[in-house]
Amino acid sequence: MIEAKGLVKKYGDLEAVAGIDLEVYGGEIFGFLGPNGAGKSTTISMLCTLLTPTAGIARVAGIDVVRDPAAVRQRIGLVFQDPSLDDQLTARENLEFHAFVYSVPAPDRRRRIDEMLNLLQLADRASSAVKTFSGGMKRRLEIARGMLHQPQVLFLDEPTIGLDPQTRKSIWTHLNELRDTKGVTIFMTTHYMDEAEYCDRIAIIDRGKIVALGTPDELKAMVGGDVVTITSTAPGAAAKEIEDMLGVKPARDNGTLRMEVPDGKAFVPRLVRELSAPVDTVTLRRPSLDDVFLKLTGRAIRDEEVSARDRNRAMASRWMGRRR
Amino acid sequence: MTVETAIGPVAAAQPAPVDTRAASLRAIYIIWYRDILRYWRDRWRLVASLAQPLLFLVVFGSGLSSSLGGAFGRGTGISYIQFMYPGIIGMSILFSAIFGAMSIVWDREFGFLKEVLVAPIDRWAVAIGKALGGTTQAMIQGLILLVLAPFVGVNLNLLTVLELIPLAAILAFGLASFGVAIASMMKSLQGFQVVMNFLMMPMFFLSGALFPLTNLPGWMTLLTRLDPASYGIDPIRRVVLSNSGVRNVDSLGLTINGHVLPVSLEAGIMLAFGAVLLGIAVVMFQRRD
Numbered sequence: 001m002i003e004a005k006g007l008v009k010k011y012g013d014l015e016a017v018a019g020i021d022l023e024v025y026g027g028e029i030f031g032f033l034g035p036n037g038a039g040k041s042t043t044i045s046m047l048c049t050l051l052t053p054t055a056g057i058a059r060v061a062g063i064d065v066v067r068d069p070a071a072v073r074q075r076i077g078l079v080f081q082d083p084s085l086d087d088q089l090t091a092r093e094n095l096e097f098h099a100f101v102y103s104v105p106a107p108d109r110r111r112r113i114d115e116m117l118n119l120l121q122l123a124d125r126a127s128s129a130v131k132t133f134s135g136g137m138k139r140r141l142e143i144a145r146g147m148l149h150q151p152q153v154l155f156l157d158e159p160t161i162g163l164d165p166q167t168r169k170s171i172w173t174h175l176n177e178l179r180d181t182k183g184v185t186i187f188m189t190t191h192y193m194d195e196a197e198y199c200d201r202i203a204i205i206d207r208g209k210i211v212a213l214g215t216p217d218e219l220k221a222m223v224g225g226d227v228v229t230i231t232s233t234a235p236g237a238a239a240k241e242i243e244d245m246l247g248v249k250p251a252r253d254n255g256t257l258r259m260e261v262p263d264g265k266a267f268v269p270r271l272v273r274e275l276s277a278p279v280d281t282v283t284l285r286r287p288s289l290d291d292v293f294l295k296l297t298g299r300a301i302r303d304e305e306v307s308a309r310d311r312n313r314a315m316a317s318r319w320m321g322r323r324r
Numbered sequence: 325m326t327v328e329t330a331i332g333p334v335a336a337a338q339p340a341p342v343d344t345r346a347a348s349l350r351a352i353y354i355i356w357y358r359d360i361l362r363y364w365r366d367r368w369r370l371v372a373s374l375a376q377p378l379l380f381l382v383v384f385g386s387g388l389s390s391s392l393g394g395a396f397g398r399g400t401g402i403s404y405i406q407f408m409y410p411g412i413i414g415m416s417i418l419f420s421a422i423f424g425a426m427s428i429v430w431d432r433e434f435g436f437l438k439e440v441l442v443a444p445i446d447r448w449a450v451a452i453g454k455a456l457g458g459t460t461q462a463m464i465q466g467l468i469l470l471v472l473a474p475f476v477g478v479n480l481n482l483l484t485v486l487e488l489i490p491l492a493a494i495l496a497f498g499l500a501s502f503g504v505a506i507a508s509m510m511k512s513l514q515g516f517q518v519v520m521n522f523l524m525m526p527m528f529f530l531s532g533a534l535f536p537l538t539n540l541p542g543w544m545t546l547l548t549r550l551d552p553a554s555y556g557i558d559p560i561r562r563v564v565l566s567n568s569g570v571r572n573v574d575s576l577g578l579t580i581n582g583h584v585l586p587v588s589l590e591a592g593i594m595l596a597f598g599a600v601l602l603g604i605a606v607v608m609f610q611r612r613d
Contacts (some may be wrong), residue, residue: 100354
């Protein structure tokens with residue numbers, strides 16, 4: 001449904017996208033994951049015909065994005081990172097505007113608008129001005145709008161940015177529903193690692209290049225087994241002991257040591273038994289996409305948008321879920 | 325690489341090929357319609373935009389009218405406020421047309437322009453839709469002021485009103501196209517103040533809205549003749565005052581080398597100006613950003 005070969009975008013000397021190859025199949029939810037500034041938005045803009053690639057080719061729904069951008073645009077729906085609704089108009093009027101500029105046939109307009117309003121649970125607010133909407137409602141309206149002309153691919157650039165966790169979850173429910181009922185292919189960018197897990201396949205992008213591509217499980221399998229993290233008041237000594245006695249080289253971040261081991265359940269008791277250096281806490285978990293990113297790039301995804309509390313909460317809920 | 329492996333349900337059917345010309349006409353309509361919808365919905369702006377012409381007429385006009393007394397008319401037998409009244413209609417059209425078109429900058433700032441620009445329509449349709457939206461708003465803003473005619477001692481009849489509609493439309497069209505052209509080059513609201521101070525106000529002062537464009541110093545005569553708004557406001561004045569017992573209404577008219585221009589020529593100049601500026605706007609819009 002989407003193909004890109006050697007896609008490059010340069011701004012002067014800066015190479016925002018440094019040669020990307022990918023293929024997205026029909027009907028899948030494809031996530032484009034990476035830190036801010038990795039080239040996600042630039043790539044999605046080229047696929048949507050909003051930016052002309054410096055080099056390489058890309059086809060969406062079988063059509064070359066450079067040769068026939070208008071035909072591509074007719075077949076794709078777009079949800080931008082920044083809001084693009086008319087606040088003064090009602091939800092229905094925003095959709096009517098879209099139906100007109102995307103040449104939705106007159107007899108279908110009303111029916112499709114109603115259908116989308118229902119699907120995204122906005123029917124009861126159809127006649128309210130958009131300026132009275134919450135962030136999540138605006139997002140849903142933008143998704144409804146993007147689907148109105150029955151696109152084959154729906155592109156979403158950071159669709160859940162700035163939304164609270166509950167709203168983010170409901171957006172995901174809606175996206176899944178759209179994929180299942182409408183058969184639309186969904187291509188989205190995100191820097192929320194936990195969200196990327198909902199995707200069928202993910203490409204991890206860093207510094208303009210794809211560093212990994214696969215299903216979330218495939219990617220997580222790249223990390224050897226489980227992740228064990230300990231905190232210690234003497235991390236240096238602990239690290240040395242672990243390496244000498246257990247044959248694992250931990251990565252150190254201040255007082256925290258992090259290591260990947262094939263069998264975490266067996267490793268932790270050994271660790272506790274054999275370590276003479278003081279250990280304050282030990283955590284054991286399945287690898288997350290954060291770990292995959294860390295392994296591939298040597299850096300953690302730093303996301304300024306997510307507050308530390310948000311991240312902790314996400315972490316906590318993952319933990320709770322596992323314990324039950 | 326080219327083989328598509330479908331997982332999940334089959335993708336939506338291919339859309340029927342779209343007739344681009346019909347699509348662009350629809351786009352012009354809906355872009356225009358949105359502007360009008362917003363205009364009617366924003367009643368406060370409507371009221372606020374009437375305050376300025378009223379202030380000019382009531383305070384400025386009455387004040388100057390009484391201090392000039394009979395010295396103003398120059399044998400035509402009209403008072404200053406009568407002279408100024410059509411000029412204020414012109415002012416209202418000028419300001420509303422340019423402001424209306426400037427909503428493009430607003431749309432850019434608030435993201436809606438993106439929704440329009442990524443649509444599978446020709447960019448020229450966007451420029452034209454916006455120009456026509458500005459034209460319609462400005463025309464209404466100008467023609468509303470006709471209800472004030474009895475208060476300033478101007479007689480109108482059905483014929484003059486019917487003549488005024490196309491003239492107001494032409495002036496509005498020229499200035500709205502001008503506004504769209506400027507807005508298409510502006511990337512942010514910051515430039516707005518600059519446009520206001522360096523383009524709109526001089527255009528207004530030099531347009532003959534406030535004083536006759538005869539017997540002016542040479543440099544000013546030249547500037548007033550270069551001001552496109554002059555060619556739109558003069559015919560409005562001549563038609564508005566034609567039924568108010570003014571002796572030789574054409575003697576008020578805009579002259580070039582001492583010759584009074586016919587109304588049809590003035591209207592033609594205004595239309596041509598609008599068409600050229602709209603052309604520039606279209607070119608600016610077609611540049612991909």
